[in-house]
Amino acid sequence: MTRYLLDRAVQSVAVLAIMSVVIFWLMGLMPGDLIDLMISADPRLTPEDAARLRELHGLDLPISERYLNWLTAALSGDLGFSRLFAMPVLEAVLPALGNTVLLLGISFVLAVAIAFLSGIAAAMNQHRKLDYAINLLAFAAISIPSFWLALMMITLFSVTLGWLPASGTESVGGGGFLDKARFLVLPVLTLTIVSFGSHTRFVRASMIETLRQDYIRTARAKGAGEGRVVFRHALRNALIPVVTILALDFGFLFSGALIIETIFAYPGMGKLIFDAIMGNDYNLALVTLLFATALTLFCNLAADLAYAWLDPRISYTGDGA
Amino acid sequence: MSSPAAAETAQPDILSVEGLTVAFETDDGPLTVVDGVSFGLQAGRTTGMVGESGSGKSVSALALLGLLPPNGRVAAGRAMYRGADLLALPADRLRPLRGDRIAMIFQEPMTALNPVFSIGDQIAEVLQIHQRLPRGEAWERAVGMLRRVGIPDPATRALAYPHQLSGGMRQRAVIAMALACGPDILIADEATTALDATVQAQILELMTDLQRQYGMAVLFISHDLGVVSALADDVVVLYAGRVMECAPASAFFGRPMHPYSQGMLETLPSLTPPGHDLPTIPGTPPDLARLPGGCRFAPRCPRAAEDCRAAEPPLTETRAGSRAACIRPGPDWDPAEDPT
Ligand SMILES: Nc1ncnc2c1ncn2[C@@H]1O[C@H](COP(=O)(O)OP(=O)(O)OP(=O)(O)O)[C@@H](O)[C@H]1O
Ligand code: SF4
Numbered sequence: 020m021t022r023y024l025l026d027r028a029v030q031s032v033a034v035l036a037i038m039s040v041v042i043f044w045l046m047g048l049m050p051g052d053l054i055d056l057m058i059s060a061d062p063r064l065t066p067e068d069a070a071r072l073r074e075l076h077g078l079d080l081p082i083s084e085r086y087l088n089w090l091t092a093a094l095s096g097d098l099g100f101s102r103l104f105a106m107p108v109l110e111a112v113l114p115a116l117g118n119t120v121l122l123l124g125i126s127f128v129l130a131v132a133i134a135f136l137s138g139i140a141a142a143m144n145q146h147r148k149l150d151y152a153i154n155l156l157a158f159a160a161i162s163i164p165s166f167w168l169a170l171m172m173i174t175l176f177s178v179t180l181g182w183l184p185a186s187g188t189e190s191v192g193g194g195g196f197l198d199k200a201r202f203l204v205l206p207v208l209t210l211t212i213v214s215f216g217s218h219t220r221f222v223r224a225s226m227i228e229t230l231r232q233d234y235i236r237t238a239r240a241k242g243a244g245e246g247r248v249v250f251r252h253a254l255r256n257a258l259i260p261v262v263t264i265l266a267l268d269f270g271f272l273f274s275g276a277l278i279i280e281t282i283f284a285y286p287g288m289g290k291l292i293f294d295a296i297m298g299n300d301y302n303l304a305l306v307t308l309l310f311a312t313a314l315t316l317f318c319n320l321a322a323d324l325a326y327a328w329l330d331p332r333i334s335y336t337g338d339g340a
Numbered sequence: 341m342s343s344p345a346a347a348e349t350a351q352p353d354i355l356s357v358e359g360l361t362v363a364f365e366t367d368d369g370p371l372t373v374v375d376g377v378s379f380g381l382q383a384g385r386t387t388g389m390v391g392e393s394g395s396g397k398s399v400s401a402l403a404l405l406g407l408l409p410p411n412g413r414v415a416a417g418r419a420m421y422r423g424a425d426l427l428a429l430p431a432d433r434l435r436p437l438r439g440d441r442i443a444m445i446f447q448e449p450m451t452a453l454n455p456v457f458s459i460g461d462q463i464a465e466v467l468q469i470h471q472r473l474p475r476g477e478a479w480e481r482a483v484g485m486l487r488r489v490g491i492p493d494p495a496t497r498a499l500a501y502p503h504q505l506s507g508g509m510r511q512r513a514v515i516a517m518a519l520a521c522g523p524d525i526l527i528a529d530e531a532t533t534a535l536d537a538t539v540q541a542q543i544l545e546l547m548t549d550l551q552r553q554y555g556m557a558v559l560f561i562s563h564d565l566g567v568v569s570a571l572a573d574d575v576v577v578l579y580a581g582r583v584m585e586c587a588p589a590s591a592f593f594g595r596p597m598h599p600y601s602q603g604m605l606e607t608l609p610s611l612t613p614p615g616h617d618l619p620t621i622p623g624t625p626p627d628l629a630r631l632p633g634g635c636r637f638a639p640r641c642p643r644a645a646e647d648c649r650a651a652e653p654p655l656t657e658t659r660a661g662s663r664a665a666c667i668r669p670g671p672d673w674d675p676a677e678d679p680t
């Protein structure tokens with residue numbers, strides 16, 4: 020198991036390294052660079068000044084060398100300077116990462132909790148009214164575009180009813196825990212609604228499949244009550260495929276967060292990536308994208324661990340037992 | 341095996357099934373797949389239930405335990421156990437009997453065990469449910485059960501997951517689970533069919549042994565007439581959901597009375613080596629949705645005549661302790677004497 024973990028960690032780092040190359044290269048393809056921006060900001064800059072500046076920033080080097088320079092600096096802890104925020108990139112990224120983990124984390128837990136409750140209820144009442152109602156709701160949730168829902172939420176709860184703030188993370192001048200929580204409600208609600216639908220469908224399908232298995236009949240033949248049959252015998256088995264799907268779905272949740280953070284002006288990673296790219300802040304864009312990749316890789320790793328813990332047939336020791 | 345006829349009169353039924361009828365709701369309307377099945381089980385005796393695939397053996401067994409699939413329901417019948425009708429008991433009174441007083445073993449030992457729990461866990465669970473034993477004590481008893489069913493090094497094996505055991509070991513674990521509470525009745529539905537011949541012989545021996553120790557009544561469902569002849573004290577023959585013959589094993593294998601039984605036994609090369617599936621007799625089982633009028637075996641029966649198609653023949657006594665559903669029962673039938 021330790022061996023497997025180590026392997027997976029090495030793999031994740033490799034993926035991260037490859038992603039850094041790809042992202043670096045893609046950003047190199049973007050028209051214009053830092054100096055072009057300076058020129059457009061200050062027309063008095065002469066071509067000679069520009070050339071000198073390019074040399075100073077190492078921008079005259081071929082892209083491979085630039086990448087190596089960046090990598091060396093990054094590995095020694097220097098992720099560069101964000102032009103947009105006028106601060107070291109890491110200082111801009113860390114609070115945003117915290118905000119996003121909060122938003123994603125709460126929405127994920129809520130969506131999964133709802134998905135389990137409704138998915139199991141639907142599976143246990145297959146082809147009955149409750150099942151149809153839950154299915155309908157799940158389909159509706161899947162079909163709602165997140166930006167539209169976000170706007171509707173704002174219209175209803177912020178503009179019309181005036182119950183909740185529409186953007187930001189806290190009141191001007193800072194607020195306590197409750198104040199911050201109020202700012203989280205709408206983005207969390209939106210993200211939860213757009214993601215619980217597909218989760219519900221997965222849980223329902225997996226649960227129905229599991230309840231058909233022979234060992235469920237064995238559990239009943241043993242005298243196990245319905246609760247024990249469903250929550251002990253079926254649930255653990257039904258979870259196995261769901262965990263994988265939830266991990267794969269994390270990318271979807273993240274892109275959903277990007278849209279939602281932008282609409283709610285919520286200062287998270289999504290909004291930071293968006294701002295960095297729109298603002299041609301290369302250093303920041305590079306690092307935020309890499310952090311996003313790392314977050315996804317981390318979730319996949321966590322899913323693998325959960326998977327191994329749930330299913331004793333999975334063995335990561337290599338001897339098949 | 342004691343003299344069946346004598347034993348039968350001496351012993352009251354621990355379970356007495358009368359007129360069990362099960363219908364399934366299908367896309368083409370209700371379908372009766374078990375039709376008025378009656379038989380009795382006695383403590384310390386094994387009743388072999390045989391019949392072609394689809395004849396309703398599993399459905400009958402599941403109905404007794406209230407484990408029919410959602411689209412199935414008991415349409416009629418009684419199953420008396422200690423003064424209570426199993427078929428009429430509310431779910432919350434039937435559930436405590438399952439796995440405690442009446443246990444069932446299913447065909448596929450691989451799929452019958454839950455893959456994510458150790459076998460010790462799964463055996464201990466029965467004791468936790470029914471005897472409310474604390475976990476540690478239940479686990480000890482589970483290990484003891486594994487020892488009783490001949491699993492070597494049971495304390496270690498109890499920790500194993502089903503996929504880590506061979507088919508034979510898994511079936512032993514399933515048997516340990518079924519017998520953990522010392523049931524009065526054990527229903528074994530094709531309990532050895534999935535195993536290879538040597539393992540099958542070992543498991544059969546184990547079951548015979550355990551039955552002797554526990555003194556329970558066994559309903560042994562099988563395709564395999566060889567196995568049934570080796571194990572059963574009584575035989576019930578199902579055909580298309582109906583009992584065709586019901587007799588002590590010695591009488592059944594010696595002189596079967598029903599043409600269907602005779603057909604099966606004639607095509608069986610030898611009864612001694614287990615491992616033969618039910619021999620096929622000419623023709624195919626009827627479509628339950630389009631049963632012929634009268635005797636449902638008539639289309640395949642060499643003795644069939646006009647009067648057979650008039651009404652379904654009831655199960656009637658043909659000799660002491662034996663009953664057959666045929667208007668011309670008997671081993672001594674000669675085609676030349678046939679009235680038709
Ligand atoms: N859920 C169901 N819905 C409709 N029909 C069913 C259902 N389950 C079983 N049947 C039908 O009931 C009949 C009896 O099935 P059963 O499983 O009892 O046969 P069996 O004698 O156990 O056969 P086998 O030897 O193959 O196990 C079959 O015709 C089968 O198609
Ligand atoms: S009743 Fe007639 S058709 Fe049916 S088994 Fe007897 S002889 Fe054959």
Ligand SMILES: [Mg+2]
Nearest residue numbers: 397398399529
């Ligand atoms: Mg069957």
